[in-house]
Amino acid sequence: MAGVGLSEKAYRPRNESTASPPAQVSDEKLVAQVRRGGGLAAEELVRRYYQPLVRYLRRLMGNEDLAEELHQRTWLSALEHLDRFDASAPGGLKAWLYRIAINKANDYWRASGRERAAKKGLRLITDEEVDAADKRMESTEQEQKLRKAIDLLPAHQQQVLMLRYYGKLRFVEIAEVIGCPLNTALGRMHKAILKLRELMDQALEENAER
Numbered sequence: 001m002a003g004v005g006l007s008e009k010a011y012r013p014r015n016e017s018t019a020s021p022p023a024q025v026s027d028e029k030l031v032a033q034v035r036r037g038g039g040l041a042a043e044e045l046v047r048r049y050y051q052p053l054v055r056y057l058r059r060l061m062g063n064e065d066l067a068e069e070l071h072q073r074t075w076l077s078a079l080e081h082l083d084r085f086d087a088s089a090p091g092g093l094k095a096w097l098y099r100i101a102i103n104k105a106n107d108y109w110r111a112s113g114r115e116r117a118a119k120k121g122l123r124l125i126t127d128e129e130v131d132a133a134d135k136r137m138e139s140t141e142q143e144q145k146l147r148k149a150i151d152l153l154p155a156h157q158q159q160v161l162m163l164r165y166y167g168k169l170r171f172v173e174i175a176e177v178i179g180c181p182l183n184t185a186l187g188r189m190h191k192a193i194l195k196l197r198e199l200m201d202q203a204l205e206e207n208a209e210r
Contacts, residue, residue, distance in 0.1 A: 027093040034082055046075055049097060056098065056177075060105055060169070070108065074101045091179040098177045106162050149199035157192035160185055 025044070033041035053074065057067035077100050078085075085096055150158065156178075163174045175185040 028087045031082060031085060031087070031093065034079070042079060045093070049094065052094075053097060053101060057101055057105070060101075060163075061108075066108070070101060070104045073104045077104070089179070095177070095179040099179070102159060102163065102177065106158070109162065145203040146196070146200065149196050149203070152199060153192055153195060157188050157195070160188045161192050164189060 027045065027048075030038075030041045030045050034045065050071070054067050054071050057070050057074075058064055061067050061070065074097060078097060085093065087093075089096065091098075150161065153161070159178060160174055163169045163177065164171070169177070171185050171189070172182060175182045178185065
């Protein structure tokens with residue numbers, strides 16, 4: 001569906017007392033109105049979730065201006081693709097918005113090259129393994145191979161990884177954000193670690209054979 005046009009100020013309510021208005025109308029009804037072209041309904045949804053969504057992005061990114069920018073990107077994407085929202089899915093509109101916000105954060109991290117700090121920021125393999133790897137390949141090559149390994153992970157494992165090591169969220173919070181049981185979030189992280197170790201071992205073997 002075509003995106004609903006909103007003014008710049010609609011993405012950033014200035015009046016804190018109206019930033020989280022009482023839920024007199026359900027999210028589902030407001031979404032239905034937006035799908036019919038209701039701009040006021042769209043502004044109501046933005047106001048309703050402004051504080052929790054920006055607060056989450058601020059914690060995730062550690063930067064207020066960046067949180068505001070990603071908040072706007074999140075809503076631009078949500079309104080453009082509102083036909084994809086499934087009201088029967090776990091977590092409702094809030095969980096759907098948070099998943100979009102996560103994707104926007106991941107896009108930012110990739111575009112900014114933040115994965116280059118993966119070796120130091122992501123302790124996905126033990127310090128001993130990192131030290132051993134450093135002895136057999138240059139640091140820049142190590143980081144490049146680790147970034148490539150991360151890109152090979154399934155999207156749902158990458159998502160948990162990014163939230164845990166970049167977003168600094170607890171696993172309980174991760175499970176809530178992505179709408180899955182705690183054990184599922186832990187299981188995805190465990191599988192991601194095992195897969196990364198396997199991929200990094202393969203990279204070391206390939207480098208040793210050269």
